[in-house]
Amino acid sequence: MSYLEYVVAAYAVFVLVLAWDYLAPRLQIRQQLRTARLRAARAAARPAVPTLERVAGHDRNAM
Template identity: 60%
Template sequence: MSYREYVIAAYAVFAVVLLWDFVVPQLQIRAALHAARQRLLRADARKAAPAPDRELQR
């Protein structure tokens, strides 16, 4: 492997790692926001639902 091929490979690895460092946090943020929105929707649905009847029935 010549020096030029080594440098090209090193820059390619650097570019892949740089792209990975950008994409993964974006995906984690998106997943966290989605989970928070779903949690709020469930809490709102719980508040809007009528309270269950606590009387015993036969």
């Protein structure tokens, strides 16, 4: 391997690592946002579950 090939290979690896450092966090954030949106949609679609206080007629907020 000549010196030129070594330098080109080193720069190519550097660019690949730099691109991965740029993309990896964005992909993780995108996945986490998607998961949060799906979880919120499931929670919104779920019927409300009455708490024991409401069933027993004791609501702390009514005091």
